[in-house]
Amino acid sequence: MGKNTNSKLILSATPLRRLSQATATAALGFVMLAAIGTDPAQAVNLKTFNISGNFAPAALDGSVGLPVNLANGSFNGTYTVDVDQLAASSSFVDLTSWTVNLVNNNTVLQTLSNRLVGNTAYIQENILAFADAGLLTKQNHNLYSLELYFDRNFTGTGSTNDGKFLDNSDLGSVQSSGITSVTFAKSEPVPEPETYAGTVVVATIGLWLKRKQKA
Structure with missing residues (x-):
């Protein structure tokens, strides 16, 4: 120097x-x-999104196991992705982390998560997909996915009435296969910490003003 x-x-x-x-x-x-x-080429703009939705009242004809059990159920969770890649790419953009619970009657029937070996998740243009490809990695005998189809150029925020849960598990002691349609899904950014803080401040000021008026 x-x-x-x-x-x-x-x-x-x-x-x-x-x-x-x-x-x-x-x-x-x-x-x-x-x-x-800093190297701009290595910079990432990670953002976390809430994902939630509902399944159709009945699975497609011929379905058995999990697709049938998810009828009238729902799903919820979060995922994180580099949003700069979404804006600049029309190819697959892998999610960096995700956890999505498939629920019915307040019971989690299946979880899709990056913490489980063989699971994968990505966004490709308008498709947001979470999958367990364990059958391909020989870690288990399952092959199922939750696929949601949003408007074109999807970058993490939006809603849709188009999607499906697809189950093509290997035959075992409990057979499970078929499709359950998604009737509604919504993806939106998780509020930043400062947003929560601002909401608390506004609520506190409002409460103080009401008490002052009463006094």
């Missing part, structure tokens, strides 16, 4: 002493990041 650079760092140390400890730490962090530099 050159002489001029050392002088700038010495001069900048004086005003930093007047800052609070938290502010000083943050300021120094920005200085370090600027010195190291």
Whole structure:
């Protein structure tokens, strides 16, 4: 590091002493990041979304097992994806994490999650899909998926009445196969922490004003 650079760092140390400890730490962090530099090609813009929806009152004819049990059921969960990739790509964009519960009568019948070996999830244009491809990885004998079809150029926010749960499990002691249609699905961003904080502040101020008026 050159002489001029050392002088700038010495001069900048004086005003930093007047800052609070938290502010000083943050300021120094920005200085370090600027010195190291960042590579735009490696930057990611991860965003988490809530996903929920309902299944049709009955599975398709010929279905047995899980598709039938999910009739009149629902699903809910979250997923995380790099939204910058969604805006710039028409090919598969893998989700970085996800957990989706398939529910009926307040009982979770199946969970699709990145924590389970063989599971995969992606967005391709208007398709959001969560799948257990364990049959392909020889980790289990199941092959099922939840597929939702949104409008074109889907980037994580929207609703649809088009989708299905597809079960093509291997024959075993409990047979399960067939299709259950999705009658409604909604995907929306999880509120940021500051949004929650702002809501609490507004609610607190409103309550205080009401009490003041009564007094």
